[in-house]
Amino acid sequence: MDSYQSNYIKIMENRNKFNLKHSIDVWKTELSQNSNMTRDNIDELESHLQDEIHELLKLGLSNAESLLIAKNRIGNIEKLTTEYSKVNNEVYFRNTITPYLKGILFFLTYISIAELLPNLSILIAKKIGIHEGYLHLVSIELLILLTFILLVFFYKKYKHGNFNMQKLTNIPVLVSTIIVSKILIYLSTTILLDSVEVSTFGIMGAVLYGYQLLFGLFILTISCIIYYSSRHAHKIKIAK
Amino acid sequence: MEKLSKELIGASTIPIILSILSKNESYGYEIIQNVKKISNGKIEYGDGTLYPVLHKLEKKELIASYWKISDSGRKRKYYKISDKGKKELFTEKENWTVINQIISKLWKIETSLI
Incomplete structure (x- = not known):
């Protein structure tokens, strides 16, 4: 008691x-x-x-x-x-557009980093001494690794129920990452052009193109699943 | 106590706010309380609805705002009437007087007819 x-x-x-x-x-x-x-x-x-x-x-x-x-x-x-x-039209517009803008920027950042990877794989291969014929394999591995990191990251967020993406979708960070990646792509290409054959870039480009195609397909599938599952959840069955 | 119609409250909001601010600088909460007291509870602005009106008046440069620490030590946003606001209040006073005269005339005639 x-x-x-x-x-x-x-x-x-x-x-x-x-x-x-x-x-x-x-x-x-x-x-x-x-x-x-x-x-x-x-x-x-x-x-x-x-x-x-x-x-x-x-x-x-x-x-x-x-x-x-x-x-x-x-x-x-x-x-x-x-x-x-009635008075805050601009703020209303800004608040509505920002999530879309962040989504686009996040996608662009991811694509820019993915574009940087073929050049990075050429550099790594040259350092380690891998034959140019196997370059595409290194590139594919790096791209798979990047995708894997991203998936693990999102899975962890999903599991913990933490969907706060503020740090990840910080606009200045995203914009500077895109700019830095683009500069690095340009610099590394000009450096590599002297020592690597043009056809190698072609092969790497094809690998990247294939990856982007798969990635696009993945996003399409995810979008379809989310769209139909949310439609299903919002449906109210009307009793006869 | 019966409250006034929405339309009438809406039409009188600007002259009422400008009149209050022409006497003294004030902040949102105080303005709401003042209007409630003066109108004997017939006009009661919604807590969240007065501020957009104040901001609209500020955009039109009829009033100006500034943050001030009040006597109680809390930060409050005060509003005061501008010269443009005083002119607007003068025009409003004229308009309302005209309406008042028209209605008084009409009703006087009606009562004399009966």
């Missing part, structure tokens, strides 16, 4: 340890990620929320209750997005 009581008291204590500041921060993060509001807009709404909470606390409500009521009075994210879209 004693242990039951102490457990009960502990649970109630935890309930009372409601962290108001943390909850407000969570609300602010949700707003910044899912609405068309600027940082300034969110800071202003936060100050409004604080005023509202302050008044409710004076009435004798708890932190959690005050926050809940104040949040409800301000309105949900959809309502705020509609209201703010």
